[in-house]
Amino acid sequence: MGGKCDVDNLREQTRKYWNKRDYEDYIKQLLGCELKIAAQEPDRLRGVDRPVHTLALTVGESFEPLLQVVCVLKPQRVVLVLNTSYSGMPGVDHGTLLKQYMLSLKQAPLPEQFRPDLADNSFDLIELPKDTPTHVFRTLCKAFQKQEAQPPAGYTNVVDITGAKKSMVVGAFLYAAHSGLPITYVDFDEYDRDWHRPYGFTCRIGTVANPYAAFHLRDWEQVRRLYESYSFRNALVLLGTKHSPDRQGSGILGAMSQTLDVTADGESLFEPCDLEKVQRLAELLRMYEEWENGNYAVAKQMRDRFNPPLPDDVVPWSIDVLGPIWPNVSAATTATAAAQQLLDEHLKLKHGDPAPTHSLFARPEPLLAYVSDELAKNERLITKNEDYRSAYLRAAALDEFLLKARLCIAWLKDSLVLKDNSGSTSKVSNLSNADQIKGFKLLADHSGARAMRGVLVGGDPLDLRQIGKVEIASGCPSLSKYWNGKALDFSHKNYQGFTKLRGEAIHTHLHLPRSVAEAALEWVKAAVDEFIQNWLEYFYPGTVAVATGRKERVAAPSWSRLVEVCDLTFLPPGLRQ
Structure with missing residues (x-):
């Protein structure tokens, strides 16, 4: 930057930059000085508390705050979430231009503490089919499930909601809240009254408070704790039910199946396949509830209805062996009928029907x-x-x-x-x-x-x-x-x-x-x-x-195995273990 790197000179140079709006000049002349001045106040460039592996950016028209975020967080990978077009330019072209500017930061005149080290293969450019909260949410969900997006030990992924319009910000915020990822945002303390633009050196970059994350993740954490304590019925209550045209949803499924915006054509927040995975989990919990209560016959019926079939290792052996012979009064319509049928079927199993050789005591495996x-x-x-x-x-x-x-x-x-x-x-x-x-x-x-x-x-x-x-x-x-x-x-x-x-x-x-x-x-x-x-x-x-x-299969499987069987890949890593 021409002249001293101080506030007065930077303010003057910024106004000159707004006249011609050349991002190459911004990177060479202003960006480094903006960050240097902002860093003089410790609470301005707080970033996040761990190194960043993958940073997802919702991209708007302006690049300056996104370039600042990349310099402060210094991610190993960048996901650019793009609209279909920007002032007539196709979204991918707009994203490619931003990518080139970000690649140039490696050689830009920046303080070393703010110099990112990105390569051509460090980027994932994703153009949204529609710029709705639902599509942003789904896009981020898929992007962060990729193998290359998994953070190594000690690193975190981040979602930044600075750049885009509100519909994109809502979807990105909800995804970050769901996944438990840090949410960052670039704010500014001073705007020019004539230009209606912010002065970059007054930026504040840090995490946004996330009340939804605490609520939502606490529910899943509670489901895991209840499952591990064999409180299957209470875990089912937390999973709840999904929304339908004639019924309000509840619990986790209700939140997952909600429609965020009228432009989503009635589509749920989560993909239908993800809702099906949670419903499969719910059916498994119902099966375990029947098994734990000794209702082997009903548990066996439920086991046989799973499609695709359950792997044997997640089904207690007693369900398969005792289910076909155990008393079943699920069809009884009154308490009297149920009690009478239960007693009759139990005595037949104990005494043997029609002879003692058909008794439970004559069947070594059961x-x-x-x-x-x-x-x-x-x-x-x-x-x-x-x-x-x-x-x-x-x-x-x-x-x-x-x-x-x-x-x-x-x-x-x-x-x-x-x-x-x-x-x-x-x-x-x-x-x-x-x-x-x-x-x-x-x-x-x-x-x-x-x-x-x-x-x-x-x-x-x-x-x-x-x-x-x-x-x-x-x-x-x-x-x-x-x-x-x-x-x-x-x-x-x-x-x-x-x-x-x-x-x-x-x-x-x-x-x-x-x-x-x-x-x-x-x-x-x-x-x-x-x-x-x-x-x-x-x-x-x-x-x-x-x-x-x-015979060793006398317990419900571990939570991590249950998550694997139900393919709950949308859960953040900490909740899959």
């Missing part, structure tokens, strides 16, 4: 799936829900179920014998078919952990009333005392404390601390191990080997 699933859910009651009373009751119920499963399998495998009053024994297989069905039902319906545990360790026979008393046959496994040495291995007036405490907790709202719930979990884990090794594998050898790789 039995293993159920036991594994229940154990995992029991642990989540402690670690995720902190519901220690429910965890204790569920552990005790699973322990009793396993006692019954051992006896029922022994009956089905002819490893129980009937003992009459004289002490003579006979195999249960010697009973008539009718009595075998009747006796198995009595055994499957038996309640009382103490009595079942007693017969399994070789103690008193179990009385099945008119069928007789049964005991373990010679050669049948006997119950290993897996509870020995466990924290809950104690007696209460000759009654096992673990079982007695369960009974009291069922009938009163007894507070149970975490330590007791964890001790119950330790107990039932030992029970499951003993059942699988000594009973399931003894009577159904190879069951565990066949299920290897599947």
Whole structure:
């Protein structure tokens, strides 16, 4: 610049520049001095708090503030979002001209702290089909999803909303708010009253406060937290519903499906394919909700409706194995009908329909799936829900179920014998078919952990009333005392404390601390191990080997895997992990 680099001289040179409006002269004569003077006040050129990888600029007619932004932020890449035309010039031509001026900054007389280092391949010029907020939003969404736009560690991407007209600014602001990216803007403190133009040395370049970002990202962050705590229903509430002609949308889907401007021809803020991805996520959450509540049949129906099909690794094994055989009362129209149907179908599964050989206890794979699933859910009651009373009751119920499963399998495998009053024994297989069905039902319906545990360790026979008393046959496994040495291995007036405490907790709202719930979990884990090794594998050898790789699927997948399966690429990187 001719003369000293001070405010008075710069003001005079600026007015001369406005007379001829030559951007090459601006870069050579004014830009460096403007930035040097502005930098004398620390709060003028604040920029952002990290190095910038990709800077998106909404381009208007004037280049000066955009050149200033590039000098202050010094991005590695620049995305120019362009209108279709500028004063008769095609948008891409206008953008190409701006690109050339930005490339020339590398050799311009600038202070080194403001010298960008851009190359020809550092630019992405995008001409909008329409200059509406919706199209700007979608354009930026696609531009920042590109591999080359992903910032390396320690860098950030930025959206600048300085240059363009308001419709473009709205779309750019909303995209930055959605993605959590910093939003920058160039403002000026002094305008010439005659020229109605700003003096560049009075520029202020920094981030714009973004209240929408905090609100929107907080919703997605909350969805992730709720999912990871298995609160699928509450996560669904936050996802909400999308807008439709006859219904107002709600939640995240409502925000994503809103129409920003009348010129958008009714198009939603997000692409329809992105809305479908969130709806797919919602369907997955509904499936997990049914599964976590033990509604395997409905969860299986939902799993089978996914198109494209879900990969196996995101579907708990129990859904596939138990879904086809589990009670389903979703079609019941009244509570009475649902309760009756539920009981009938449950008893058929437990007793076997039409014979005991169709019972759950005669199906090793579903039995293993159920036991594994229940154990995992029991642990989540402690670690995720902190519901220690429910965890204790569920552990005790699973322990009793396993006692019954051992006896029922022994009956089905002819490893129980009937003992009459004289002490003579006979195999249960010697009973008539009718009595075998009747006796198995009595055994499957038996309640009382103490009595079942007693017969399994070789103690008193179990009385099945008119069928007789049964005991373990010679050669049948006997119950290993897996509870020995466990924290809950104690007696209460000759009654096992673990079982007695369960009974009291069922009938009163007894507070149970975490330590007791964890001790119950330790107990039932030992029970499951003993059942699988000594009973399931003894009577159904190879069951565990066949299920290897599947039986471990007892949890919902990680959030990052869920995001991958639903292809939620529009989420900012921090919310995909």
